[in-house]
Amino acid sequence: MDARRMSRAVPRVRQVGFFTPNTPAKQPQPQSAAPSSESPPLSDSPASNSLSPVMIPPPRHLSDNLGGRTAAVPVPGRENSGELPTVGSYNPSESVLWLDSPPRSRIGDEELSEGAESSLGWYRRSDSAKFASSLPSGGFNLSTAKHPESVAAVEAKNPLPEQSEAQKEQASSSKPLKAKTTKAERRALQESQRAAKAASRAEANKSGTPGGAPSSKPMKQPPQKKDGPPVASSIAASERIGVDRSVEKERKKDLPPPRKQFDDESRGGRAKRRSVLNQPEARNRVELFRHLPPHKNGTQLPYLGSKFFELHEKHPAVYKVGLQYLAGDLSGGNARCIAMLQAFQEAIRDYSTPPEKTLTRDLTSKIGGFVSFLIECRPLSMSMGNAIRFLKSRIARLPLTLSESEAKTTLCSDIDRFINEKIVLADKVILRHAATKIRDGDVLLTYGSSCVVEMILLYAHELGKQFRVVVVDSHPMLEGQKLLRRLVVKGLSCTYTQLNAISYVMHKVTRVFLGASSIFSNGTVYSTVGTASVAMVAHAFRVPVLVCCEAYKFHERVQLDSICFNELGDPDAISKVPGRVDVNYLDNLTDKQKENLELLNLKYDATPSDYISVIVTDYGMIPPTSVPVIVRGYRKEYLLI
């Protein structure tokens, strides 16, 4: 009985275990836990990671950054405390969060400040841990078990029961990985159920068993409680937990799925196993950006192509789009989004519900599979995320009475409608608005190649407005050249320059038009790297900056910098001179020298709203401060239609 109970207790502790110092304090182990809970190990040292039963091992550099960035939580121990409650309070089931996101989800970052009550909660917990550890433990106390126990605690970090596997993975190098969110959700569900079961069992045991068990109970309870949003003290919450969880699950649906951290080693291994593509070795990567998925370049194309017949479940249309992403043939938020939606449409047309399954559920998971495949080819853009959310909500809201073919037609027409209304028509509206801001004699500056801006320029040209265009470009993409070509062909008078010369040309410019990949609800514009500097220079020269962006790209996240969320490009691209194979100054470096070299090719950056004069969107021209209004209205609209 005891043995059995222990084995049950393990998974339950595991899922919350990394939070609290007292987890290992389950029956057998209070004393060994005691020292570590009192002196939190340095989270920076890998050794402590593996040994301490108490701490989560936060990835090394991550904690480094954090230490630097959040001055408020300097103590390593507190760092954890900061993140735990955050996680707990933000996301309903922390196991999910842990599963697909790193100790500190970026969302959590901003939430950190509100962690007051939660950190308090942590202290309470840690107190209880101390209390627990100071308790003489019951019959299970094997002091010799210290080492094995701590190992178990480490395992506890892995959300899943497959400990040995997880452990192996931990050892493996940090590998990028894409988990399907849907899978994550399913897993979360499982785990919450398991946890509930474990809890109720524990409850039963408590009443049933005398001796060591009762004393252990109070220690175990607190971590459990953490799932509930309020960090309440106490005892009998275990029955409530099930309820809490379901509520939380509901709520979780509304939240954006947490993002993955790619430097999280325990995740890396599994991801690698699962991924279709070969993951490039993560060498020479900049520490600060390790958490981002490494770039996968087109050289894997043949490999992936050869695997076509192994990947049965991927629809050819989706496969094609994925390959295009990978090869870089499709770029630009709108183009990628439309291609993806059309591929899904095709897949839906060819879809037939397998026997014994319902369309709603099976199709959702199917789409989830497609999405994770696409993510592997290239990380999703914010706009695609929104589109996917739209599609999934449409699927989820399909009336059960519809026949399969009806449902499919409905979905296809929904997708068409989305493309039409949110992208095509939105662009037209944006054109009309933006064109009113172009006067004769203007000098317009644009950066990179944004399809909306291009349309605006051509439209204004068609209207007969007399203006010049300055196309600013930058290595390594040189997208501006393509734009330049298309504009010149249409007869616009253009100037082409590199980003380096921006401050020189800016004083002649009267308007700056920029595209955006996404706009966050604090007004931050997330766009091609270099956009921020253009906007800042323009602001310094008091030139109005117009950001043109369809409203479906707005995102309710708040982001303050471009570090925590970004996309890495091919690091080799910036070290080479296009077209000149002979010029490569970095070629002859020895391996030893190369160790000191880190190449960073970021794809996006975040422009603070201060530098933006106006956002031109399909709802008209709005100041950056009004983005939340649109986001709110918009979400309601497309989720509830």
Next chain:
Amino acid sequence: MWWRSASFILDRQQHQNRTVAPSPESFLLSSPPPMADSPLNPKSNISAYYQTRAAHHAVVTSDWLAQAQAAVGRHSDDDGSLGDDKGAAPIGGGGGGGEEEGSGKAFSVIDEFNSWRKQPALAEAVAAIRALAAVIRTSEATTMMELEIELKKASDSLKSWDTTSISLTAGCDLFMLYVTRTSALEYEDFNSAKSRLIERAEKFGEISCKARRIIAMLSQDFIFDGCTILVHGFSRVVLEVLKTAAENKKHFRVLCTGRPDRTGLRFSNELAKLDVPVKLLIDSAVAYTMDEVDVVLFGADGVVESGGIINMMGTFQIALVAHSMNKPVYVAAESYKFARHYPLDQKDMSPARRPIDFGVPIPSKVEVETSARDYTPPQYLTLLFTDLGVLTPSVISDELIQLYL
């Protein structure tokens, strides 16, 4: 609760506060308008625009006239309400209208508008809405759709007749919004819908006065004993605010500016009548006196989507000076002045010209800047007092989005 724009005031009650109306003679005395065929609207710069536009752009007149005629293709005599002044706008000339029946006097929205506009206490937007109400009254449309189209034409012609007036545009938009929204909502029979619209338009005048009262009440918290207030130009809302403050026995001092059209002079006149200590400044003395100022208070011709305001020339520079000296800048404006414009810079508005009298002949080679208004970006404003409440500039666009989308 103050929620949607003017309607809540309407819903609240009908009693109207006519304390506001400044006596007409003070206007007449202060600035003889250049083209003078009418006593000025107290917001003198606006009416100045009209005069000058009519004089300078004769083309526009025929243009709008054609439109106006088209808009009210068939119509009998407008029910004679205030049609006494024919001189205001050249209605006789544009005889393009189809069947002119009855008295032969063509109804024109613009005439109607002009006649309303002459009432000193009546805001521009109200005049516009009354004019549109007259369109409804004279309309022979038999369906809601027809009526809507007719109204749309009329409001377009009004708007194009004077593109410089923001509150005119905003008033038209607001009323059109009301028409489309309400009629979409209720399926009552056509005549009752029509009378409802007319009633609504009639009430709008009260609403505007009411809005001013609300603003005056709201802003009392910001005027404290012993403060010095700098005002610019003549604004009825600001006057109402200060009047209320004086009635509440607050002790404050007012500095008035606003030179080329003597609006400052007129404003100081009004205040002197209330026994408020007042000092007249020339516009160039603003920076000099700014350190003794506690509060800067503006009216607005229009509040734009960025949260900035468009107001009489000189507002921007006062706001700049105040901002650099960390003085709060408040704007009092009714919500019907909120307009869906988004100027990016000073020149990004349709030009509103106004002749400036320098007292001496200007050599022909010398150019004169005649623009009548400027745009103050939101970062230089502290708060806006509106009938929706006391708002920060960024809320303006939220309100506008919710209003118009």
